[in-house]
Amino acid sequence: MEDKQPLEFDRYTAADLSPDLLNRVMLLEEEIRNETAKDVVLIAYEESQHNPT
Template sequence: MDQKQPLEFDRYTAADLNPDLLNRIMLLESEIRNETEKDVVLIAYEESQHNPT
């Protein structure tokens, strides 16, 4: 039987950040959006413990 190989993105999950850090990320998104006139989304990830490779 074939064993499923993990995809690269399976190694990471969304980072568990406190509300102050999330607010700082949103403020930085807004600053970048204002300077570039482009929609920007910053994403914080951390290595997953369930599927280390």
């Protein structure tokens, strides 16, 4: 069996945001959407603690 090499996205996990911060992100999405007339999704990540690299 081959040794599984970590993928680049394995280095990050979804950020654990407080409800207040999550609400602020959602408000910013809406603001950007209103100004650009485009659907926008902001994603918050943080470096993973299980990063083997």
